[in-house]
Amino acid sequence: MENFNREELKTIFKDILSIYSPTRNEKNVANYILNFLEKLGAEIYLDNSYEIYGGNSPTVFAKIKGNVEGEGVTFSAHMDVVEPNENLKIVEEGNIIKTDGTTTLGGDDKAGIAAILYSIKYIVENKKNHQDIFAVFTPGEEKGMLGARNINWQEVYKNMTPAKNTIVVDNAGKAEYVAYKAPTCTNFRINITGKKAHAGLAPEEGINAIKVLSEIIAKMNIGRINELTTSNISQIFSDFPTNVVPDKATAYGEVRAHSDENVENMLNEYKKIAEEVSKEYKATFEIECEKQYPRLDTMDDFKFAKEFVEIYKKVGVDAKLQVIGGGSDANFFAGEGFNSIIIGVGMQKVHTTEEYLEVEEMIKTTKAIIEYLDLN
Numbered sequence: 001m002e003n004f005n006r007e008e009l010k011t012i013f014k015d016i017l018s019i020y021s022p023t024r025n026e027k028n029v030a031n032y033i034l035n036f037l038e039k040l041g042a043e044i045y046l047d048n049s050y051e052i053y054g055g056n057s058p059t060v061f062a063k064i065k066g067n068v069e070g071e072g073v074t075f076s077a078h079m080d081v082v083e084p085n086e087n088l089k090i091v092e093e094g095n096i097i098k099t100d101g102t103t104t105l106g107g108d109d110k111a112g113i114a115a116i117l118y119s120i121k122y123i124v125e126n127k128k129n130h131q132d133i134f135a136v137f138t139p140g141e142e143k144g145m146l147g148a149r150n151i152n153w154q155e156v157y158k159n160m161t162p163a164k165n166t167i168v169v170d171n172a173g174k175a176e177y178v179a180y181k182a183p184t185c186t187n188f189r190i191n192i193t194g195k196k197a198h199a200g201l202a203p204e205e206g207i208n209a210i211k212v213l214s215e216i217i218a219k220m221n222i223g224r225i226n227e228l229t230t231s232n233i234s235q236i237f238s239d240f241p242t243n244v245v246p247d248k249a250t251a252y253g254e255v256r257a258h259s260d261e262n263v264e265n266m267l268n269e270y271k272k273i274a275e276e277v278s279k280e281y282k283a284t285f286e287i288e289c290e291k292q293y294p295r296l297d298t299m300d301d302f303k304f305a306k307e308f309v310e311i312y313k314k315v316g317v318d319a320k321l322q323v324i325g326g327g328s329d330a331n332f333f334a335g336e337g338f339n340s341i342i343i344g345v346g347m348q349k350v351h352t353t354e355e356y357l358e359v360e361e362m363i364k365t366t367k368a369i370i371e372y373l374d375l376n
């Protein structure tokens with residue numbers, strides 16, 4: 001690829017790494033991005049939804065106007081990193097960029113940001129013909145996708161309408177997977193109300209909520225339900241003195257599936273079990289559910305995802321389509337109607353102090369992005 005400057009890409013990456021940006025404190029990275037893109041002539045819109053969750057950085061929307069007709073494409077990466085990340089010391093060893101082992105690297109997702117920024121710079125500076133290019137940089141991804149979850153889309157659309165085809169540059173691992181499908185997740189809470197009594201003097205007058213809850217959980221199907229559905233119980237809570245028959249007990253869990261129907265089916269099954277067991281003990285139950293994120297799935301029968309697999313082949317990467325088991329910003333973009341895929345940039349052992357980045361992988365994905373944008 002003519003004029004591709006790998007050192008410049010690495011420098012951008014290291015510049016962003018050195019800006020400390022844990023969740024809710026991404027402002028300085030946002031300013032770096034704004035400065036970078038404004039120099040390239042981008043139009044900017046800032047979504048200030050961070051006020052809702054006590055952050056300090058907007059979601060940055062940018063548009064580079066194209067000179068070719070067409071819908072264009074949207075890129076996205078998140079600006080926050082997993083702690084501990086303060087006082088980062090970058091260590092370079094050949095193809096690897098890592099830390100001294102005391103902090104995370106934050107290559108998740110700053111490698112994604114670097115790949116997007118450099119690609120846009122390359123396209124603009126080399127005067128390539130291109131369609132409209134949009135980029136969305138979110139805060140708060142690592143703490144439940146706070147940024148993407150809270151975007152005020154109605155306000156966004158008054159200012160800018162990003163292209164529906166969206167590439168989220170935030171997949172862990174090598175630059176070889178194009179993820180197009182991820183589950184929806186619903187958290188649930190089971191509350192049992194029994195009856196309090198003295199455990200020594202009159203236990204028969206009580207209804208033990210812990211006992212009821214335990215029996216419900218024992219009957220619940222938990223773990224891997226089928227290939228695309230999983231379920232978990234992660235917390236149980238009740239706290240009484242030993243001489244009291246407890247009248248309250250609560251369990252917390254989640255169900256993930258690739259269809260809303262499967263989530264609903266699981267929750268209905270749990271409800272039925274809770275109903276039966278509670279009835280038997282004359283206790284009452286309550287199940288509260290809260291959808292955590294919508295599902296991600298192809299909206300054009302794989303057309304866009306397959307197109308990007310072909311682009312990867314052009315830069316020598318034998319890419320494959322991938323189904324993933326976790327939620328990310330892409331789920332919220334999908335929920336808003338964006339046809340999203342997630343691609344990798346070589347980030348490894350993310351969310352640990354052993355995190356490192358394979359530079360060659362970041363280069364491959366950056367070249368793939370440029371290849372995709374370049375319409376010459």
Ligand SMILES: [Zn+2]
Pocket residue numbers: 078108109141170
């Ligand atoms: Zn990430």
